[in-house]
Structure formats: structure tokens, C-alpha cells
Amino acid sequence: MLTADISLSRARHKRRNEKLRRRKRNAEILRRHLEAGGTHVSKREKIRIDKANLQLKLAEGVKFCFDCAFESEMSAKEQSKFAQQLCRAYGANKKATTSLSLHLVNYDSSGLLAECCRKKCSGFLNYQIGFHAGPPTEVFKSERIVYLSPDATDALLDIDSESVYVAGGLVDENLLKGKSLDTAAKLGVPAVRLPIQEFAPPDWCPQNKIKSCALPLNTVVEIFLVFLQHRDWRKTFEQCLPLRFRNQRTVDTSALPNTPHPPQP
Structure with missing residues (x-):
């Protein structure tokens, strides 16, 4: 045997x-x-x-997961918006010269969110992504998982090809304060935020700069793809942040740290 x-x-x-x-x-x-x-x-x-x-x-590619565990807390409108953002994220990854390995975790193939994705995303069932019913800790090694949360204290300063990055599947309208941070704690994995506070563009509004910034899921994916190409956070944010987060006021960037440039393998 x-x-x-x-x-x-x-x-x-x-x-x-x-x-x-x-x-x-x-x-x-x-x-x-x-x-x-x-x-x-x-x-x-x-x-x-x-x-x-x-x-x-x-x-x-670098593993990037959408956590569908929040399906029961999403309205029909929010589920529709999640599906639209997933479509855009998949399209961005398809066109990019850099690579992300996209996955859906806590995914219920018979649930309303899956049904919405099938309706909104053309060819969804043929998407070259991972579909997983279990949580990320059952799919990947726990020690490699990093949960993205706008409420996290620690900033993500580099993207490691060995790590598995998980974004809570809450669209930017559904701002459940601290929800993704709580999820990371329950999973026993570290939580980090995008380093917007550290590497804000010159026209980033000071009021917005200190807030926890929840971005659309497709924007987060685009940020990952562009950073993997340039390895420069400031350049990445200048290219990827939605215009609605910008205004005419400027901030003093002289005191901001330079983007770290990790040694290339």
C-alpha cells in the first residue's frame, strides 16, 4: 500500500x-x-x-488571496462590487509584466458571492486562479501568511516572493473598522498596512494621510503589480492611488523616509 x-x-x-x-x-x-x-x-x-x-x-507568481469569509456581512450591492473589483484585478494581472498568483480563500462555490462573480465576470469559471473552500491557514503555510489591513500598525515595506498576502474581501464601501485586523489575530498571522503614511505622494491630503485608507481590491492588486516592477513605493502610489484621494494641498515630504530598495536576488 x-x-x-x-x-x-x-x-x-x-x-x-x-x-x-x-x-x-x-x-x-x-x-x-x-x-x-x-x-x-x-x-x-x-x-x-x-x-x-x-x-x-x-x-x-507572488501569492495574493482574496478572503471571502465576509460574504454573510455583505449586502447584494457590496457583493456585486466585490465581483467587479475581482474582474478588474484579474484583468490587471493578466496584462501586467509582473506576476501575482491570485486565489480565493473561504470560497463557497454555491454561495451568493460566487453566483454574483459568475454573473458579473465574463468567463469566471475559466479564470486561472485558485479556488479554495478553506481559510488561508489550511491552504498555505501559516508562517508565510501576511494579512493586509488598513488598521494595522506595521507597514509593508517590501513584497517577499515567499510570503502569501491576504486581503479581506470587504469592498471599500463596507468599512467595518478593525475587521481585517481581528481576522488576522484569530488566524494567528501578522497584519500589515500599505505604507501610504510613509510614502505619500506630494499632493496627498494631510487629513487623508493619517487615516486608515481602505482601497478597492483591484487597486491593491495594481499596487502590488507596479511595486514588483519598480520596487519604489512612492512611484507606485503616484501611479496607482485613485484621484479621489488627491487634492491641491501638498505635504512636506522632506521628512519622509526614502523608499527602501531591497537587494535584487
Whole structure:
């Protein structure tokens, strides 16, 4: 029996590795085609290559999870907005040169939130993301999980490829003060906030700067993608923060710390 289990495990591992090799091979074919000056790719070929690239992102990208545990506390309007933000986040990741491995945790495939996603997101069932019924601590190693919360004391100064980042699936209208912070405590994982207070753009309103800033989920994903590209928080926020968070007043940025530039691997 033990020998059979070992053989089955090896077979699964071999299949996973073969799939990963195919995805890399497809991505390399497209890269060489474009570098050689090729411009035309058939629609069928483009679909195949796009799917392979998304599968590669899912397998190798920085892990980013949307926590669907708050479904029961969301109105129909908020569930609809969550679905719209998930669509935009998926689209941003699809187009980005950097990669996030997107996952839904505490996901109920028969729930109202899932139904809303199927209605609002074209091709949702074919999304190249992870669907997990359990909490993040059952899907990933607890010591690698970091929960994003606008109410956290500690700031996220760098994005680590080995960490798993979890964002509470509460849309920006549903500001349940401290909810994501409480969730992190119950899971026994650290909570961090985006370092907006430390690296605010020059036109960031001083009043907004000291508030806990709950951003749309797709904006958080875009912030991750841009930071992974530039490794510069100030540049990232200047590019990604919604215009509604800006005004004509300026803040003194001379006392703000410079963006840390972690050594490149």
C-alpha cells in the first residue's frame, strides 16, 4: 500500500512538472516570435498563449488571496462590487509584466458571492486562479501568511516572493473598522498596512494621510503589480492611488523616509 502511495505521489509530481514545462515553453515561443519582429498571432494561438501565461502566473507568481469569509456581512450591492473589483484585478494581472498568483480563500462555490462573480465576470469559471473552500491557514503555510489591513500598525515595506498576502474581501464601501485586523489575530498571522503614511505622494491630503485608507481590491492588486516592477513605493502610489484621494494641498515630504530598495536576488 505504501509503495502504491509513493508511486501515485511521484506520478502527480511528474504531471505537475510537465504542465509547468509546457507553460514555460509556450511563453518562450511567444517571446521569441515577438523578438523576431513577428506581429501576427492567430486568435486561437493568442488564447492558448494567454492561458499558458496565466497558468504560469498562478504557479510561480507572488501569492495574493482574496478572503471571502465576509460574504454573510455583505449586502447584494457590496457583493456585486466585490465581483467587479475581482474582474478588474484579474484583468490587471493578466496584462501586467509582473506576476501575482491570485486565489480565493473561504470560497463557497454555491454561495451568493460566487453566483454574483459568475454573473458579473465574463468567463469566471475559466479564470486561472485558485479556488479554495478553506481559510488561508489550511491552504498555505501559516508562517508565510501576511494579512493586509488598513488598521494595522506595521507597514509593508517590501513584497517577499515567499510570503502569501491576504486581503479581506470587504469592498471599500463596507468599512467595518478593525475587521481585517481581528481576522488576522484569530488566524494567528501578522497584519500589515500599505505604507501610504510613509510614502505619500506630494499632493496627498494631510487629513487623508493619517487615516486608515481602505482601497478597492483591484487597486491593491495594481499596487502590488507596479511595486514588483519598480520596487519604489512612492512611484507606485503616484501611479496607482485613485484621484479621489488627491487634492491641491501638498505635504512636506522632506521628512519622509526614502523608499527602501531591497537587494535584487
